[in-house]
Amino acid sequence: MxxxxxxxxxxxxxxxxxxxxxxxxxxxxxxxxxxxxxxxxxxxxxxxxxxxxxxxxxxxxxxxxxxxxxxxxxxxxxxxxxxxxxxxxxxxxxxxxxxxxxxxxxxxxxxxxxxxxxxxxxxxxxxxxxxxxxxxxxxxxxxxxxxxxxxxxxxxxxxxxxxxxxxxxxxxxxxxxxAEEAAVREAAARAEELENARWDAIVHDDVLAALTTTAQAQDAAGRAEARCAARAALVRVEGEQGPGAAASAQVPVSRVWEAVAGAALALHPGAVLDGPAPAGGPDGETAVDPEAAEALLTAATELVRNAVRHGAPGSVPPVRLRGRLRTGAAGERLLVEVRDAGRGFRAGAPGAWRLGLAVSVRGRVRAVDGDVHLRSWPGTGTCALLCVPVAAPPAPLVRGARRGAAR
Structure with a gap:
C-alpha cells in the first residue's frame, strides 16, 4: 500500500x-x-x-x-x-x-x-x-x-x-x-559494461589487427596493407561515438541483416547468406535495440574474420551465415548462425575462448542480454549461434491523441 x-x-x-x-x-x-x-x-x-x-x-x-x-x-x-x-x-x-x-x-x-x-x-x-x-x-x-x-x-x-x-x-x-535507485544504479552499470565491451571490441578488431598486420609485413605490399589497417583503426577510434550520442531509434531486422551480410561479404566474398524472412505487424517491421544490433554485427564479423584468418594454409574455408527470428520462453529473438568448414578447435578445452571470441563475440553479445552457443572440433569446422533479444514494439498511437496533437 x-x-x-x-x-x-x-x-x-x-x-x-x-x-x-x-x-x-x-x-x-x-x-x-x-x-x-x-x-x-x-x-x-x-x-x-x-x-x-x-x-x-x-x-x-x-x-x-x-x-x-x-x-x-x-x-x-x-x-x-x-x-x-x-x-x-x-x-x-x-x-x-x-x-x-x-x-x-x-x-x-x-x-x-x-x-x-x-x-x-x-x-x-x-x-x-x-x-x-x-x-x-x-x-x-x-x-x-x-x-x-x-x-x-x-x-x-x-x-x-x-x-x-x-x-x-x-x-x-x-x-x-x-527500487528506483537500484534500477538507476543497474542502468548505469549496464551502460558502463556496454561501453567497456564496445571499446574492448574496437581495440581487438581494429587496433590489434592493425598491429598484427604491421608485425607480419615483409614486403612493400605488406607494409601498404599495414598502413591501410592502421588508418582504418585510427578512423574507427576517432570517429566512434559515445553511447549517449548513439542513435536511440530501434534498428529494423532487415537493416541489421544487411549490415551483417555486407561485413561478411567484405571479408569473405564467397560467403553463403540466408537471411531472415521479413516480419512485422501493422506498426512496422520487427526491430532490435541499436546496442544489440551493433553487438550482433561485431560478433558475426569477428567470427567470419576468424574463419578467414585461421583457415587452412593457402585456402579460405566455405562460410555460411543464416539469420532467423525465433520465439521461445525468453521471448522473441534474432538468431544469426555463422558456420565454417575450417580447421576447427576444441571448443570445450581450457583457454579455447581466445581474446577475439571472449571479447568481440561472447562479451559483446552477453552485454546486451544475448547469448552465444559455440560448437567446434578439430577437422570439423566451427558453428556459432548468436542470439539477441528483439526490441519491444512501440505503443500504437491513438487516433484521438493524434488529432489533438495536430490541433
Missing part, C-alpha cells in the same frame, strides 16, 4: 463513518417531544454533507486534505456545544447529537498523534459532561460514564489503525524509492 492509497483508505473509512450516522439522525429527527429548531439542524447536517462529499472525493482521487479530519473534530464539538443553546427544553432521551462523538474523537486520532488525539478526546468528553450537568438531556449518570469511556477507547483504537496504515504506506514508499 502506497502513501496515496493510505490517504484514500482513511478518507473512505471516515466517509463511511459519516454515512453510518444517517439512520440515527433520521430516527432522532422524527421522535416525539422537543427537538432542536431547523436553524440548528440544517447547518449541522449541511456541514457534515459537505465534509462527506470532500471525503468521498479524496477517497476517489487520493489527493490528501490534512484539514478534513480537523474539520470533523471542530464540527462535532461545535454541534455538541450549540445543542444547549438551540434545544427548546429538556430531552427525555439521548439526542442524535451524541452519535457524533465516536466520529469526532476518531477524526482527532486521524488528525494528530496519540497524545494530541487523547487530549482532544478528553476535551470532547468534558464538553459532554458540561452539557450533562446543564440538564439539556436526561441521560442516566451510569450510562453517561460508560458512554464516555467507550468514546475514549475509540481514540487509541483509531490511532493504532491509522498509524498501521500510514506505516505500511511509508514502508512501501521507501521500498519504491530504493
Amino acid at each position: 502506497t502513501a496515496r492509497s493510505g490517504h484514500r483508505l482513511v478518507a473512505l473509512v471516515l466517509a463511511l463513518a459519516v454515512l453510518s450516522l444517517v439512520p440515527t439522525v433520521v430516527s432522532g429527527s422524527t421522535v416525539h417531544g422537543p427537538r432542536p429548531p431547523r436553524a440548528w439542524a440544517v447547518p449541522v447536517v449541511a456541514a457534515y454533507g459537505v465534509l462527506l462529499v470532500l471525503l468521498l472525493a479524496q477517497a476517489a482521487h487520493g489527493r490528501p486534505r490534512p484539514w478534513l479530519p480537523w474539520a470533523l473534530v471542530v464540527a462535532g464539538d461545535a454541534a455538541l456545544v450549540t445543542w444547549v443553546l438551540a434545544a427548546p427544553g429538556r430531552v427525555e432521551q439521548a439526542p442524535w447529537v451524541l452519535s457524533l462523538s465516536p466520529l469526532t474523537v476518531g477524526a482527532g486520532a486521524v488528525a494528530a498523534g496519540l497524545g494530541t488525539a487523547t487530549g482532544l478526546g478528553l476535551v470532547h468528553v468534558g464538553l459532554r459532561a458540561l452539557v450533562q450537568a446543564s440538564g439539556a438531556w436526561a441521560v442516566p449518570p451510569v450510562a453517561f460514564v460508560l458512554d464516555a469511556l467507550l468514546v475514549l477507547v475509540v481514540v487509541p483504537a483509531a490511532w493504532v489503525a491509522v498509524a498501521a496504515v500510514r506505516s505500511s504506506g511509508a514502508r512501501v514508499e521507501r521500498a519504491r524509492v530504493l
